[in-house]
Amino acid sequence: MHKEVLANIDGVSLFPVIAIVLFMIIFSLITFYTFKMDKRKIGELSFIPLEDDPTSTVTTHGKTQN
Amino acid sequence: MLQNPSSSSTSTGTVRQTQVETFYYDNAIVRNFAIASVIWGLAGMLVGLIVSFQFVLPNFFLWDEISFMSFGRLRPLHTNAVIFAFVGNGIFMGVYYSLQRLTKARMYSDVLSKLHFWGWQAIILAALITLPLGITTGKEYAELEWPIDLAIAVVWIIFGLNMFLTINKRRERHIYVAIWFYIATWVTVTVLHVVNSLELPASMWQSYSVFAGVQDALVQWWYGHNAVAFFLTTPYLGLMYYFIPKASNRPVYSYRLSIIHFWALIFIYIWAGPHHLLYTALPDWAQSLGVVFSIMLIFPSWGGMLNGLMTLRGAWDRVRTDPILKFMVVAVTAYGMATFEGPMLSIKSFNALTHYTDWTIGHVHIGTLGWNGFLTFGVLYWLIPKMWKTKLHSQKLANFHFWTGTLGIIFYALPMYWAGFTQGTMWKQFDADGFLVYGNFLETVTQIIPMYWTRGLGGTLYLVGVFVMVYNLVATARKGSLVANEKASAPALAKEYKSHQGEYWHRWIERRPMQMLFGSLVLILIGGLVEMIPTFLVQDNVPQITAVQPYTPLELEGRDIYIREGCYTCHSQMIRPFRSETERYGEYSKAGEFVYDHPFQWGSKRTGPDLAREGGNPKLRKSDSWHYRHMYDPRSTSDGSIMPRYSWLHENTLDISTTESKISTMRTLGVPYPEGYEAQAVADLQQQAQEIADRIQEELPDSPGISEKSDKEIMAVIAYLQRLGVDITKTADPSLSTK
Numbered sequence A: 001m002h003k004e005v006l007a008n009i010d011g012v013s014l015f016p017v018i019a020i021v022l023f024m025i026i027f028s029l030i031t032f033y034t035f036k037m038d039k040r041k042i043g044e045l046s047f048i049p050l051e052d053d054p055t056s057t058v059t060t061h062g063k064t065q066n
Numbered sequence B: 001m002l003q004n005p006s007s008s009s010t011s012t013g014t015v016r017q018t019q020v021e022t023f024y025y026d027n028a029i030v031r032n033f034a035i036a037s038v039i040w041g042l043a044g045m046l047v048g049l050i051v052s053f054q055f056v057l058p059n060f061f062l063w064d065e066i067s068f069m070s071f072g073r074l075r076p077l078h079t080n081a082v083i084f085a086f087v088g089n090g091i092f093m094g095v096y097y098s099l100q101r102l103t104k105a106r107m108y109s110d111v112l113s114k115l116h117f118w119g120w121q122a123i124i125l126a127a128l129i130t131l132p133l134g135i136t137t138g139k140e141y142a143e144l145e146w147p148i149d150l151a152i153a154v155v156w157i158i159f160g161l162n163m164f165l166t167i168n169k170r171r172e173r174h175i176y177v178a179i180w181f182y183i184a185t186w187v188t189v190t191v192l193h194v195v196n197s198l199e200l201p202a203s204m205w206q207s208y209s210v211f212a213g214v215q216d217a218l219v220q221w222w223y224g225h226n227a228v229a230f231f232l233t234t235p236y237l238g239l240m241y242y243f244i245p246k247a248s249n250r251p252v253y254s255y256r257l258s259i260i261h262f263w264a265l266i267f268i269y270i271w272a273g274p275h276h277l278l279y280t281a282l283p284d285w286a287q288s289l290g291v292v293f294s295i296m297l298i299f300p301s302w303g304g305m306l307n308g309l310m311t312l313r314g315a316w317d318r319v320r321t322d323p324i325l326k327f328m329v330v331a332v333t334a335y336g337m338a339t340f341e342g343p344m345l346s347i348k349s350f351n352a353l354t355h356y357t358d359w360t361i362g363h364v365h366i367g368t369l370g371w372n373g374f375l376t377f378g379v380l381y382w383l384i385p386k387m388w389k390t391k392l393h394s395q396k397l398a399n400f401h402f403w404t405g406t407l408g409i410i411f412y413a414l415p416m417y418w419a420g421f422t423q424g425t426m427w428k429q430f431d432a433d434g435f436l437v438y439g440n441f442l443e444t445v446t447q448i449i450p451m452y453w454t455r456g457l458g459g460t461l462y463l464v465g466v467f468v469m470v471y472n473l474v475a476t477a478r479k480g481s482l483v484a485n486e487k488a489s490a491p492a493l494a495k496e497y498k499s500h501q502g503e504y505w506h507r508w509i510e511r512r513p514m515q516m517l518f519g520s521l522v523l524i525l526i527g528g529l530v531e532m533i534p535t536f537l538v539q540d541n542v543p544q545i546t547a548v549q550p551y552t553p554l555e556l557e558g559r560d561i562y563i564r565e566g567c568y569t570c571h572s573q574m575i576r577p578f579r580s581e582t583e584r585y586g587e588y589s590k591a592g593e594f595v596y597d598h599p600f601q602w603g604s605k606r607t608g609p610d611l612a613r614e615g616g617n618p619k620l621r622k623s624d625s626w627h628y629r630h631m632y633d634p635r636s637t638s639d640g641s642i643m644p645r646y647s648w649l650h651e652n653t654l655d656i657s658t659t660e661s662k663i664s665t666m667r668t669l670g671v672p673y674p675e676g677y678e679a680q681a682v683a684d685l686q687q688q689a690q691e692i693a694d695r696i697q698e699e700l701p702d703s704p705g706i707s708e709k710s711d712k713e714i715m716a717v718i719a720y721l722q723r724l725g726v727d728i729t730k731t732a733d734p735s736l737s738t739k
Helices: A002-007 A014-036 A039-046 B028-054 B071-103 B110-130 B146-168 B177-196 B213-248 B255-269 B273-277 B284-296 B298-310 B323-345 B348-354 B358-387 B395-428 B441-446 B449-479 B505-510 B513-538 B553-564 B579-585 B624-632 B659-668 B678-699 B713-723
Strands: B020-026 B199-203 B206-209 B485-491
Touching (some): A014 B255, A014 B513, A039 B255, B020 B071, B028 B071, B071 B110, B146 B513, B177 B213, B213 B255, B213 B298, B213 B323, B213 B513, B255 B298, B284 B513, B298 B323, B323 B358, B553 B678, B659 B678
């Protein structure tokens, strides 16, 4: 029944297809670019939460220095 | 001490010409939200404990007699309190602390912060008063009525304004991943709240959803699921990305993974709502879409979980001794368990067994008690000594809290899984002759009573742990003193920004909060619109069932009382197309049956039987006098029933002052009451009520005086229950029309 009903809406079958294609494109783009990121920059960015803390003893590589 | 060698507050690429500025972080607002989270958390969990014991002690002296203590009214109070009061204030506590540090700026405006804080507490207070009074929209986790909905929108905008203006004056160029989660949370909750709260007031404290039936169900569960996704999950993931590195003193395991985690999660989450409506009258394609995206959801969810856990690499030795890390590890593990279980429960064949059972209750409590609760506790144990510049009063007590809490979760969840599996299979069992083995629904309830006792024990353990935490934190605060304004310094952000060569595009958006907001908005709107537009367009095309007529005024009033008493918290009105259900309840539910249901009342849990054909199926239909006695004392007609008494319905006079307004509101929403019917509505209502009262009197000749009670609320409830499922048994019958 729903197929008949939905058939009355122009191009409704394309809705989910468009959505999944869009998702795949965005997902692939983000994945591609994140793997192209500069390693040094990543270290820098991931360090932001620890910067305000004077007790922090951590380097960008996550190893504690005593 | 060794700092990150390549980092500086001005970030690479900026022109270094700025001066170091001194400013103060606002810790007082963080303290306020922390206190609010704990106090409301205790209250919400206490209400949860009360409702859990109502299952096993249904006629315990207090809650049997008092309307505002009954399960149907307290359950929404419990869910709203733990979601919006406990976790809500927990979110704001974490956001106000971390946002200031991550942006290296004080919150934009102390006035906005205070307005946000007191506004949110006022809303919670309003919920605390209105929900037990039965003032509710009848939509799960969105029960608050329209004036409070408006207040929520205002306060939420104040929060957003304060957050974005703070981000705007930041001294750190790059917007750390935690803040992306805060931004996505804010924008999505705004959209969800506005759309799901579209309602037309019939009076000061009552409104009807503008959507009806299938559309209302789709909107509600798009909202309901994403309340879990964007209120209980994304902001807490933001907190995870800030507080786990802080507590473990390690940067996040993979920043790359956090980027993928963020975009994939917010895009996929928004689609998953229809998994709450599997096998219902919702179109199949929407159900399938919900299933596919729910299963996909496991990947970003587990990516995030692994990212959180792996952040502790090299610090696992400390997890053995540090209660803060213990809480955080169990929290993230619970997140992983819940997000594995969620996709599994979305598989249709598995959902057929678990839906409407206690399995769902077990599932959500792994999320709330484990993920939200334990992360909040971990953050509190880290935050309070930090802001009060002292050490935690007692590590031993914190460890004690950890173990009682963990045991509490286990004692809570395992019996619920057991109960769900037991009841789900009992519902479906046929004997050799093809009859239901447990034809009496009550048998499947009494079977799992021991599980409800064990669940109550689990909840008690968990709450005891929280009380111990409160003592520990108060003692900690007493040892130190709050640094209300914490001094900090950072270089101002350079006005000019020169991007470095080969900078990848994603860093562009990471510097721009408004673009981030817009990007998140577009992604979540795609999911919402693709699912909803076709279903809304279908409205005009679905072949209407001509026999389905609007409710009579008395039935409408009865329906409103059904909603007021929270009957939907235990009774569904949605028969799935399984033989086990059609045998028990009658013909499966059709989309066309619900076109006048503002709001829909399909329910999500069957502590009692489905009521969709209560009046229309001759096998189920009871006499008016049966309902009259059953509502007064369920155990007088059904031995061993755990349903609350509703004796006040026999005492309260039905309020007919708003009947006319209700009829005209419904007509505005598209229910075809004839023009001018309002003038006749009350007379029709009184006539129908008198007929019911006389019928009951005839059936109960030994109880004089019932005929004179036709103005009581119970008559309206009986009228509604007797109407359920009737229309579909008839061909278009003009006598059913209100004309």
